[in-house]
Amino acid sequence: DAGVTQSPTHLIKTRGQHVTLRCSPISGHKSVSWYQQVLGQGPQFIFQYYEKEERGRGNFPDRFSARQFPNYSSELNVNALLLGDSALYLCASSWEQGARGYTFGSGTRLTVV
Amino acid sequence: GENVEQHPSTLSVQEGDSAVIKCTYSDSASNYFPWYKQELGKRPQLIIDIRSNVGEKKDQRIAVTLNKTAKHFSLHITETQPEDSAVYFCAASDPSGTYKYIFGTGTRLKVLA
Numbered sequence: 048d049a050g051v052t053q054s055p056t057h058l059i060k061t062r063g064q065h066v067t068l069r070c071s072p073i074s075g076h077k078s079v080s081w082y083q084q085v086l087g088q089g090p091q092f093i094f095q096y097y098e099k100e101e102r103g104r105g106n107f108p109d110r111f112s113a114r115q116f117p118n119y120s121s122e123l124n125v126n127a128l129l130l131g132d133s134a135l136y137l138c139a140s141s142w143e144q145g146a147r148g149y150t151f152g153s154g155t156r157l158t159v160v
Numbered sequence: 161g162e163n164v165e166q167h168p169s170t171l172s173v174q175e176g177d178s179a180v181i182k183c184t185y186s187d188s189a190s191n192y193f194p195w196y197k198q199e200l201g202k203r204p205q206l207i208i209d210i211r212s213n214v215g216e217k218k219d220q221r222i223a224v225t226l227n228k229t230a231k232h233f234s235l236h237i238t239e240t241q242p243e244d245s246a247v248y249f250c251a252a253s254d255p256s257g258t259y260k261y262i263f264g265t266g267t268r269l270k271v272l273a
Contacts, residue, residue, distance in 0.1 A: 089263030
């Protein structure tokens with residue numbers, strides 16, 4: 048079991064730039080969710096994808112977008128980066144949309160300067 | 161929408177003592193409550209969960225209780241060990257159908273040797 052893999056692990060971007068974060072779910076898992084975790088806070092829901100369709104979206108601006116590919120991997124895109132976008136971005140997978148308990152990846156630490 | 165409050169924000173206990181972390185939720189329709197442990201710099205890991213049709217669940221030194229009437233649930237750790245030191249997050253499933261979790265703000269548990 049390779050677990051949920053995310054890339055890159057760390058990156059630094061400048062305000063106004065664009066970033067793409069990648070996630071590969073556990074083999075056999077069809078649902079991928081994205082969460083933002085600001086330092087000292089709990090994770091906040093951004094998106095959920097199941098069978099390549101968006102099934103849920105949190106209270107994030109349109110600068111945030113995502114997609115899921117036929118192999119169930121996923122990308123999170125953030126445009127026009129702001130300093131406040133600095134956070135740990137966590138990807139979580141589960142075998143179906145409503146399955147109990149996510150398995151989180153180790154996250155991508157994004158720093159916007 | 162659903163809101164989850166978690167207390168205390170920090171908790172220090174002597175090794176061997178018990179630790180209790182409490183959470184309240186606002187939407188009585190929430191039906192699934194996971195607990196995650198996050199060690200410094202690592203991903204959140206599911207440690208125990210409970211569904212709304214169950215009042216208590218135990219797994220070795222860890223137990224969770226749920227009071228649906230009062231809309232609160234608690235994590236109990238007995239015989240604490242230094243490796244229990246971490247940040248613990250409670251969460252509640254969002255009943256709106258998006259299959260997202262609403263997380264509490266976290267409790268930093270320190271087990272003093």
